[in-house]
Amino acid sequence: MRFTFGIQFLLAAIIAVGPLSTDVYLPAFPVIEAEFGSGPGSAQATLAAWFIGLGFGQLMHGVLSDRFGRRAPLVVANLLYAAASAGCALAPDMASLSAFRVLAAMAGAAGMVIPRAMVRDVSEGNEAARILSRMMLIMGVAPIVAPSLGGLVTEFWSWRVIFWLSAVYGLVCAVLVFILLPDTLAREKRHAIALASFLARVSHVLRDRVFLLHAATTGTMFFSLFACLSGAPSAFATGFGMRPGVFGVVSGGVAASFIIGSQLNARLIGSIGVHRMLHIAVRMLLPGVLLVAVAVWTGAGLWLLIPPLCSTAFCHGMASPNATAGALTRHAANAGIASALFGLIQFGMGGLAALAAGMLADGTFKPIVGLMLLGAIGALAADWFRPKAF
Numbered sequence: 573m574r575f576t577f578g579i580q581f582l583l584a585a586i587i588a589v590g591p592l593s594t595d596v597y598l599p600a601f602p603v604i605e606a607e608f609g610s611g612p613g614s615a616q617a618t619l620a621a622w623f624i625g626l627g628f629g630q631l632m633h634g635v636l637s638d639r640f641g642r643r644a645p646l647v648v649a650n651l652l653y654a655a656a657s658a659g660c661a662l663a664p665d666m667a668s669l670s671a672f673r674v675l676a677a678m679a680g681a682a683g684m685v686i687p688r689a690m691v692r693d694v695s696e697g698n699e700a701a702r703i704l705s706r707m708m709l710i711m712g713v714a715p716i717v718a719p720s721l722g723g724l725v726t727e728f729w730s731w732r733v734i735f736w737l738s739a740v741y742g743l744v745c746a747v748l749v750f751i752l753l754p755d756t757l758a759r760e761k762r763h764a765i766a767l768a769s770f771l772a773r774v775s776h777v778l779r780d781r782v783f784l785l786h787a788a789t790t791g792t793m794f795f796s797l798f799a800c801l802s803g804a805p806s807a808f809a810t811g812f813g814m815r816p817g818v819f820g821v822v823s824g825g826v827a828a829s830f831i832i833g834s835q836l837n838a839r840l841i842g843s844i845g846v847h848r849m850l851h852i853a854v855r856m857l858l859p860g861v862l863l864v865a866v867a868v869w870t871g872a873g874l875w876l877l878i879p880p881l882c883s884t885a886f887c888h889g890m891a892s893p894n895a896t897a898g899a900l901t902r903h904a905a906n907a908g909i910a911s912a913l914f915g916l917i918q919f920g921m922g923g924l925a926a927l928a929a930g931m932l933a934d935g936t937f938k939p940i941v942g943l944m945l946l947g948a949i950g951a952l953a954a955d956w957f958r959p960k961a962f
Contacts, residue, residue, distance in 0.1 A: 616930030625677025634912025649682030654742030796947025833889025
């Protein structure tokens with residue numbers, strides 16, 4: 573089976589549930605904190621809840637998609653995501669909002685794990701990385717447009733409207749999957765849900781050094797990225813007096829850099845290869861983060877801070893498809909479980925970064941830069957030990 577452009581577009585729209593739900597309400601953090609009467613940085617707990625829910629939700633959907641196929645779990649998950657998003661829109665306090673964000677994340681995680689497994693069902697290696705890169709171009713509209721949309725909605729209506737729009741998006745995705753998406757996992761290849769079998773398959777994947785080091789490389793890079801994503805709204809609002817609408821535009825520019833990196837990767841991967849492209853992206857990350865640190869610690873100003881932030885996002889865009897393809901390449905028979913564990917490591921690290929950014933928040937970029945540096949150094953260490961061939 574080959575994925576047509578239409579199928580790739582639909583899968584990209586489903587994958588976009590993750591970045592859309594992550595980015596769209598970031599500009600509203602100060603407004604949410606003001607409405608609920610919580611302190612600066614408290615809204616980051618809802619983002620940490622989202623990342624943690626995404627991580628564990630992917631493991632759940634990996635098991636379900638290996639048992640029931642790819643299509644049916646995707647339909648149900650999008651319906652549950654829509655319901656949980658409506659709960660977020662109605663939340664009376666920060667604790668309730670965090671709880672509904674966990675539920676929305678656990679449902680929305682299907683969009684992160686199942687499309688990856690579907691790509692692995694029909695391709696591998698360079699071809700899988702190419703498909704993932706093309707899908708990133710399509711889904712890239714979400715993280716570019718989402719912060720600007722969220723900022724405008726917050727400026728002119730209410731942050732709650734953001735979650736009503738998310739609920740509608742989930743419903744539309746469920747209907748389109750039900751009508752248009754074929755299943756890529758044949759019935760004879762599906763695994764029964766049994767604890768002993770599940771643990772054996774998890775153990776098989778986690779004993780694979782190739783998988784672990786690719787996951788560790790991208791996980792530490794995600795730590796760096798999500799420390800910035802979670803801490804930036806409050807830091808920009810407090811340190812630079814940035815309004816939600818302006819923050820949305822800045823976030824869109826950073827997201828665009830991520831997409832540019834993924835598309836450059838798609839063009840170069842045929843001649844350079846998965847392993848070398850990932851190596852290059854990891855090596856480029858640390859200098860970008862160091863430039864961010866220089867801009868922050870010297871007080872160089874907002875417009876000298878944004879370009880290196882964009883450069884770090886560019887590196888993540890280059891790295892992500894290659895790390896995914898490398899991690900999954902030896903696990904055709906357990907693509908759902910492997911994809912889920914990969915996502916659990918990614919977003920588990922992202923959740924830790926968001927929690928740390930909230931705990932260390934002081935209204936400046938200084939603690940954010942420290943966390944970004946920690947992630948970039950960790951990525952270098954993981955890449956050093958990562959097998960370059962298998």
